[in-house]
Amino acid sequence: MTEAALIDGKAFAANLRAEVGRQAAVLAESHDVVPGLAAVLVGEDPASEVYVRNKGKATREAGMNSFEHRLPASTSQAELLDLVAALNADEKVDGILVQLPLPGQIDSGAVIDAIDPAKDVDGFHPVNMGRLVNGAPGLVPCTPLGCLLMLKDRLGDLSGKNAVVVGRSNIVGKPMALLLLRESCTVTVAHSRTRDLAAVCRDADILVVAVGRPAMVPGDWVGPGATVIDVGINRVAGEGGKTRLVGDVAFEEARAVAGAITPVPGGVGPMTIACLLRNTLHAACLRRGIAVPLAD
Ligand code: NAP
Numbered sequence: 001m002t003e004a005a006l007i008d009g010k011a012f013a014a015n016l017r018a019e020v021g022r023q024a025a026v027l028a029e030s031h032d033v034v035p036g037l038a039a040v041l042v043g044e045d046p047a048s049e050v051y052v053r054n055k056g057k058a059t060r061e062a063g064m065n066s067f068e069h070r071l072p073a074s075t076s077q078a079e080l081l082d083l084v085a086a087l088n089a090d091e092k093v094d095g096i097l098v099q100l101p102l103p104g105q106i107d108s109g110a111v112i113d114a115i116d117p118a119k120d121v122d123g124f125h126p127v128n129m130g131r132l133v134n135g136a137p138g139l140v141p142c143t144p145l146g147c148l149l150m151l152k153d154r155l156g157d158l159s160g161k162n163a164v165v166v167g168r169s170n171i172v173g174k175p176m177a178l179l180l181l182r183e184s185c186t187v188t189v190a191h192s193r194t195r196d197l198a199a200v201c202r203d204a205d206i207l208v209v210a211v212g213r214p215a216m217v218p219g220d221w222v223g224p225g226a227t228v229i230d231v232g233i234n235r236v237a238g239e240g241g242k243t244r245l246v247g248d249v250a251f252e253e254a255r256a257v258a259g260a261i262t263p264v265p266g267g268v269g270p271m272t273i274a275c276l277l278r279n280t281l282h283a284a285c286l287r288r289g290i291a292v293p294l295a296d
Pocket of ligand 1: 167197210232234
């Protein structure tokens with residue numbers, strides 16, 4: 001049997017970032033606009049610190065402005081809402097990203113609701129979620145957008161394909177399902193209460209797994225020739241006391257059956273930051289009535 005093709009998210013993301021950089025340069029030249037992304041980090045969570053640093057670096061590399069706001073873990077909700085209001089009003093800021101999770105005293109829903117939907121580059125605001133449900137243009141959550149771009153690059157027209165999304169979170173599973181529906185897939189959303197998940201998965205032409213359980217999907221849940229997108233990022237014990245990252249899909253087993261598969265790391269992960277830059281560019285254009293340069 002032939003092995004599945006690898007979907008190289010790292011290379012795809014590098015190309016997308018370069019394209020965003022080219023389009024940002026065109027925007028600067030044609031409209032004298034340099035898109036700006038404000039990232040807000042509350043507290044000192046080491047993983048969040050790395051994410052915010054990487055996002056800032058990627059933003060600058062794409063020729064856009066990066067504004068980083070670091071607040072102490074003791075920040076109150078009112079203080080964070082004041083900062084969000086200031087960023088909403090700041091003409092230099094086109095995208096606002098509040099790194100999650102937030103400390104317990106802050107209601108993250110209230111903070112997301114306070115972000116101007118036109119600057120909501122994470123695509124989590126109810127207005128942007130509503131636009132996605134309605135099939136209207138808006139800012140789309142970065143991780144599912146990255147999955148969709150890779151699927152379309154790999155498969156072309158997705159119309160009529162059987163797509164199964166395992167996981168129904170607001171940040172991955174639900175928007176992923178809506179994006180696939182927008183592409184005229186027949187979509188099933190599976191979750192922890194789904195009966196006979198193995199049979200549901202096996203039926204998929206496109207299988208997107210976003211659960212957060214290491215190697216939960218074994219090879220015999222994957223249909224022959226299916227395209228598998230593994231969103232999971234799980235840190236597990238590796239050799240010599242070190243840890244390593246694995247996805248939600250048993251990679252080697254699935255690779256023997258699937259038509260194409262994303263690796264972990266190097267699959268969906270790098271696409272998330274690339275799509276954040278793309279959303280920032282789009283937000284800068286949309287706010288000013290300029291046609292967006294990169295289609296979904
Ligand atoms: P989440 O909010 O914890 O949601 C997990 C989903 O998986 C829930 O809908 C849950 O179902 C479902 N689930 C849990 N156990 C299950 C089981 N045994 N069978 C079927 N479904 C099950 O997680 P998330 O935020 O969507 O993230 C999912 C994974 O993606 C994590 O590993 C996360 O680190 C990763 N992630 C990666 C990126 C990236 O950039 N690559 C971005 C975001 C997330 P119920 O709703 O029924 O509980």
